[in-house]
Amino acid sequence: SNAQPNHRIVNGKATRIAAIDSENPLVQQTIQSLQPSALKTIEQRQMKFQWQGATQWMQITPFRDPHGLDWLIVVTIPESKFTSQIEANLRNTFALAAVIVLIAIAMGVTMARLVVRPILQLSQAAKSIVKGNWNSPLPSDRADEIGELARSFRNMVEQLQLSFDDLKATNTALFRKEEQLQRLTSNVPGVIYRYVMYPDGRDEFLFISPR
Numbered sequence: 524s525n526a527q528p529n530h531r532i533v534n535g536k537a538t539r540i541a542a543i544d545s546e547n548p549l550v551q552q553t554i555q556s557l558q559p560s561a562l563k564t565i566e567q568r569q570m571k572f573q574w575q576g577a578t579q580w581m582q583i584t585p586f587r588d589p590h591g592l593d594w595l596i597v598v599t600i601p602e603s604k605f606t607s608q609i610e611a612n613l614r615n616t617f618a619l620a621a622v623i624v625l626i627a628i629a630m631g632v633t634m635a636r637l638v639v640r641p642i643l644q645l646s647q648a649a650k651s652i653v654k655g656n657w658n659s660p661l662p663s664d665r666a667d668e669i670g671e672l673a674r675s676f677r678n679m680v681e682q683l684q685l686s687f688d689d690l691k692a693t694n695t696a697l698f699r700k701e702e703q704l705q706r707l708t709s710n711v712p713g714v715i716y717r718y719v720m721y722p723d724g725r726d727e728f729l730f731i732s733p734r
Contacts, residue, residue: 565583584597
């Protein structure tokens with residue numbers, strides 16, 4: 524079924540054109556893929572062949588009737604007609620898979636940031652405490668394990684701050700007492716000293732007045 528005629532007129536008489544002599548190259552290739560000598564014995568079957576770099580499927584159906592017709596009805600169709608929907612589905616599947624992978628990566632990055640950010644805040648707070656800054660922000664308002672850790676860290680910082688304040692007050696008091704001792708020993712006419720002898724035989728002057 525194509526635009527080319529299937530017969531020619533010779534001496535006023537119609538003569539059929541053999542399929543092998545058809546002007547249609549697909550028809551020629553279809554017949555060449557069969558064995559012409561076996562055409563009479565071909566039963567209904569399916570087969571495929573290559574034409575112009577593409578796979579063609581061929582359906583062969585014998586047709587006979589009581590009036591003596593003995594035909595082979597041959598239908599060809601490109602394989603791409605069958606696979607186009609499959610290929611489209613594959614493309615859609617790959618595109619959907621790519622979108623899912625991108626979403627998974629984005630969710631992973633977001634979750635990683637949610638987990639890493641409070642840990643970085645704890646690290647920065649620890650570094651600030653080393654530098655003497657006791658009021659670094661901490662994610663202590665969270666209800667998860669990070670929040671529990673931040674609250675424990677905050678309690679530890681508060682205890683450390685109290686200990687440092689006590690130590691600072693003690694050092695201040697000691698410094699004042701030492702100043703008083705220095706003034707006292709400076710005004711005494713005699714010599715005031717503190718001497719200690721250790722069990723291993725060593726001895727040491729711990730304090731000697733300026734005089």
